Amino acid sequence: MSTVMIVGAGPTGLTLACELAVRGVSFRIVDSAEGPFAGSRAKGVQPRTLEVFDRLGIVDEIVSSGLVGLPYRQHTADGGFLDVPRPVPAQRPDVPWPAPVLIPQWRTEAVLRGRLEALGGRVEYGTALVDAEVTNDAVRAKLEHAGGTDEVELAWLVGCDGGRSTVRRIVKLGFLGETHEDMRMLVGDLHVEGVDRAHWHVWRPEGGGFLAMAPLAGTEAFQLQIAIGPKSPDSPTLENFQQLVERYTGRSDIRLSRPDWTSLWRANVRMVDRYRAGRVFVAGDAAHVHTPAGGQGMNTGIQDAFNLGWKLAAVQRGADSALLDSYEAERLPVARHVLELSTRLAATTLSSKTQGLIARTEDTSQLGISYRESPLAHELRSAPGSLRAGDRAPDVPGLVDREGRSLRLFDVFRGPQATLLAFGEGWGPVLDVGLAAAAGVHAVRVLSPGIAVPEDGGTPTLVDSLNHASTIWEPGTGALFAVRPDGVIGFADDRRDPVALVTWLRVAGLAR
Ligand SMILES: Cc1cc2nc3c(=O)[nH]c(=O)nc-3n(C[C@H](O)[C@H](O)[C@H](O)COP(=O)(O)OP(=O)(O)OC[C@H]3O[C@@H](n4cnc5c(N)ncnc54)[C@H](O)[C@@H]3O)c2cc1C
Numbered sequence: 001m002s003t004v005m006i007v008g009a010g011p012t013g014l015t016l017a018c019e020l021a022v023r024g025v026s027f028r029i030v031d032s033a034e035g036p037f038a039g040s041r042a043k044g045v046q047p048r049t050l051e052v053f054d055r056l057g058i059v060d061e062i063v064s065s066g067l068v069g070l071p072y073r074q075h076t077a078d079g080g081f082l083d084v085p086r087p088v089p090a091q092r093p094d095v096p097w098p099a100p101v102l103i104p105q106w107r108t109e110a111v112l113r114g115r116l117e118a119l120g121g122r123v124e125y126g127t128a129l130v131d132a133e134v135t136n137d138a139v140r141a142k143l144e145h146a147g148g149t150d151e152v153e154l155a156w157l158v159g160c161d162g163g164r165s166t167v168r169r170i171v172k173l174g175f176l177g178e179t180h181e182d183m184r185m186l187v188g189d190l191h192v193e194g195v196d197r198a199h200w201h202v203w204r205p206e207g208g209g210f211l212a213m214a215p216l217a218g219t220e221a222f223q224l225q226i227a228i229g230p231k232s233p234d235s236p237t238l239e240n241f242q243q244l245v246e247r248y249t250g251r252s253d254i255r256l257s258r259p260d261w262t263s264l265w266r267a268n269v270r271m272v273d274r275y276r277a278g279r280v281f282v283a284g285d286a287a288h289v290h291t292p293a294g295g296q297g298m299n300t301g302i303q304d305a306f307n308l309g310w311k312l313a314a315v316q317r318g319a320d321s322a323l324l325d326s327y328e329a330e331r332l333p334v335a336r337h338v339l340e341l342s343t344r345l346a347a348t349t350l351s352s353k354t355q356g357l358i359a360r361t362e363d364t365s366q367l368g369i370s371y372r373e374s375p376l377a378h379e380l381r382s383a384p385g386s387l388r389a390g391d392r393a394p395d396v397p398g399l400v401d402r403e404g405r406s407l408r409l410f411d412v413f414r415g416p417q418a419t420l421l422a423f424g425e426g427w428g429p430v431l432d433v434g435l436a437a438a439a440g441v442h443a444v445r446v447l448s449p450g451i452a453v454p455e456d457g458g459t460p461t462l463v464d465s466l467n468h469a470s471t472i473w474e475p476g477t478g479a480l481f482a483v484r485p486d487g488v489i490g491f492a493d494d495r496r497d498p499v500a501l502v503t504w505l506r507v508a509g510l511a512r
Contacts (some may be wrong), residue, residue, distance in 0.1 A: 002026045004156045005141050007167050009123040010037065012284025012301035013160030014112035018056055019309025021119035022416045023440075025316050026045065028152070029121065030143060032128035032161075037111065038188045039261035040104035040216050040223045044295030048366035048392070050097040051487060052306045053111075055414055059097070061111050067104030073199035075249065075497055077206060083199070089335045093468040094394035095367060096280030096410065098339065103214045104189070104223070105298060109247065132157055132170050132280070139279050156312060157280045160305065163268065167284035171277035177339070183291065183346070184228050186236050189221040194254035197222075203248045211248040221260055223294075236262035267291050269343055271335045274482030275328035281310060293345035294364045296338045303366065304331050310416070310485035311509065319437065319509025323376075337369075343458040356463040367392060371488060378504045380493040385474030389492045393483040396473070398466035399446065407462065409469070412444050416508055418485050419444060422459070423469070424478025425451065426496055429478075431459055433498035437511040440485070446475075484508065 004020060006013045007032040045053070055057040069088035075081045080088045089098040113123065130149075132144040139157040143150045157166025168175060195201050197215040204210045209227040216223055219345050226244050233240050242256050244491050248303060271288040275281060284301025289404075315321050341363055362368055371377055372390030379389035387394070396409040413419055420434055420443040431443045445461045447453060451459045464470055473481070482491035482504060491504040505511035 002028045002154060002188070004028075005030070005107060005139070005152065005154045005310060006158050006160055007101065007127075008159065008161035008286070009033075009109075009113075009285075010160060010162060010284065010301070011042070011109055011112060011298045012286075012305045013158075014109060014123075015052070015056075015118055015302045016158060016160060016283065016305035016309050017116050017118060017121050017123075018112060019306065019416075020313060021116060021121045023310065023313035024169075025313045027121070028124060029116075030124045030127040030129060032126070034126050036106065036109060036123075036125075038106055039187075039263065040106065040221075041187075042105045042108075042292070042298035043214065043216070043223055043261060044100040045103055045108060046100050046295065046299045046364060046366050047095060047097050048369065049299045050101065051301050051392075051410070052302055054096075054410055055487065056112075056115055057414070058111050058115050061114075062103060062108065063097070063101055065107055065110045065111070065218055066101035068099050070102055070200050070214070071198075073201050075201060075203045077250070079250070093466075094395055096395050096408070098365075100295060100365070102217060104219065105496050107218065108298070129157075129161070129166055132167070134171065134278055134280055136278065138327075155279065155316070158308070158312075158491065159280065159286045160284050160301070161280040161286050163285045163289045165281060165282060168272065168282050168286050168341040171280045171307040173277060173282060174273035175270045176273060177268070180267035180269065182230055183267035184232075184234060185265045186224070186226045186228060186234070186241060186262065187265050188224050188236060188241060189216060189219075189260040190241060190256045190262070191220055192254060192256055194251070195222075197220070205248050209248065211245065214295055219260075221258075224256075224370070234264050236264050237483070238262075258395075265292075267346070269339055271305075271332075271339055271349055275505075276324065276331055281308060281324075281327065287331075290339045290342040291346040292342075293348070294342045296342050296364065296366075299366060300338050303334070303369070306486050307331055314440075314509030317509075318512065321490060323507075326374055326376050330374050330376075333373075334369055340382045376484070376490050376508055378484065378491045378493075378500070378507070380491070380495065380497075380500055381479065382425045382494075383476075385476075387472070387474055387489070389481075389489050391489050393481070393487050393489050394472050396464070396469045398464070398468055399462035400465045401460065401462055406465070412462075413483060413487060416440065416485055417442050418508070419483040420492075420501075421446065421473075421481045421483060422478075423473060423475030423480070424448075426478065427480055428458070430496050430498045430501055434505060434511075435500045437502050438505050439510065439512075441482075441505070442511050446473075482508075
């Protein structure tokens with residue numbers, strides 16, 4: 001019997017599957033579609049998601065398959081244009097990927113699928129979840145496929161099955177919000193003659209609306225987004241796309257052909273009232289839908305899955321199932337924020353003359369998302385700095401190990417484990433107690449240059465050769481941080497108290 005049933009193999013379900021596979025949790029991942037989705041849909045992978053991909057070991061493939069810093073070309077009614085540069089922000093010591101990568105969703109999914117296959121997992125296409133019976137002890141899921149129907153018993157069911165989620169309906173979660181019938185777009189991947197591929201082209205006709213054409217890296221196609229009025233023809237045919245392009249641009253030399261994927265999009269701004277109903281969870285679009293402005297949808301779904309995966313694995317290993325309540329406590333406020341953000345950005349997109357379709361701010365990067373109010377955030381220092389338990393664990397370059405190799409902190413975090421990060425001296429006994437109690441946790445000491453590296457040969461020691469760690473992590477005269485498997489600081493203390501650490505490890509399901 002598999003432990004977890006993942007319904008839906010979009011970016012959310014695939015990320016969850018990778019997270020379970022890497023931890024050896026048995027699962028099935030089913031998708032009602034006959035094969036992988038072929039459209040570009042979400043094309044902006046945000047900096048925080050790139051950090052998830054780093055931990056999964058696929059960030060280089062994603063970055064090398066995409067585009068970064070593509071400038072906007074805002075076309076004007078007189079046939080001229082205004083170029084809006086989008087310089088790539090400089091790399092910061094704490095943020096290795098400061099800009100989103102533009103890459104079609106089907107390719108992001110293909111890279112995730114490749115990782116899943118390398119971990120031994122496989123999507124079962126052509127298999128739909130049609131019903132489920134949920135008790136306190138198990139879930140009985142009914143699946144339909146070409147060969148008939150199957151009933152399977154599982155410990156957990158996770159609905160990653162998109163905006164029209166069957167799982168959400170089965171467990172009767174509310175999906176609260178609004179449908180904006182007046183906000184509609186034709187979206188599609190088409191071949192375009194008459195525009196260059198070095199810009200993201202935007203037209204905003206006097207009468208309102210917009211047309212955007214973004215070249216899709218590694219293909220010959222562009223993604224077209226055309227906001228249409230209530231009376232506009234809304235069938236996503238090549239003829240309609242061509243007609244609208246001529247009307248919005250005032251040009252007949254732009255010729256469209258070979259539609260790889262087309263769709264009519266309507267604005268739905270909704271989210272669930274709960275993320276969990278007993279043994280059932282929802283994640284990604286099944287839990288929240290909103291406008292594409294700000295490029296948040298897929299990213300939020302991937303982060304949902306990344307939050308849930310290690311917790312499900314910990315509970316399967318015997319941790320208290322109350323750990324799983326922290327999933328909703330942490331992710332529901334994020335969904336609420338993303339709905340507000342994308343609605344605000346959609347209004348700017350429709351009204352502004354120069355702003356592009358994907359705003360790039362600290363907010364849209366998702367780097368600032370924090371779980372300080374979570375039951376898993378134990379901030380125990382009397383005078384913490386700006387970085388606190390619940391925050392994203394930032395990167396640090398220039399950490400030199402015993403062999404003289406220079407590492408980044410993200411090199412230390414990479415993989416499925418949690419990390420105890422001890423700054424300064426005198427943490428040996430606390431680390432010994434913590435590591436003896438924990439499973440799937442490792443420890444690293446970070447010392448300032450000039451402090452003698454202890455010869456005890458136990459915990460690996462890194463020297464903060466560029467002093468970035470002391471500025472970014474603000475450990476003062478010494479601090480111990482615990483970094484969760486999803487790259488979030490769970491625990492921060494400066495009292496060299498092993499009991500406090502073991503308490504946190506238990507709450508986080510990382511120790512018995
Ligand atoms: C036209 C359009 C444009 C968009 N543009 C952007 C953008 O620019 N930026 C952005 O961030 N987001 C954008 N989005 C949103 C983004 O594509 C979604 O947020 C993202 O796909 C969500 O991923 P997911 O894995 O949660 O769900 P999905 O990608 O919807 O995947 C759900 C999967 O579940 C499967 N499924 C459904 N029901 C069942 C069932 N009963 N049994 C088994 N399988 C089932 C489906 O076949 C599907 O493969 C756009 C969406 C659309 C439609």
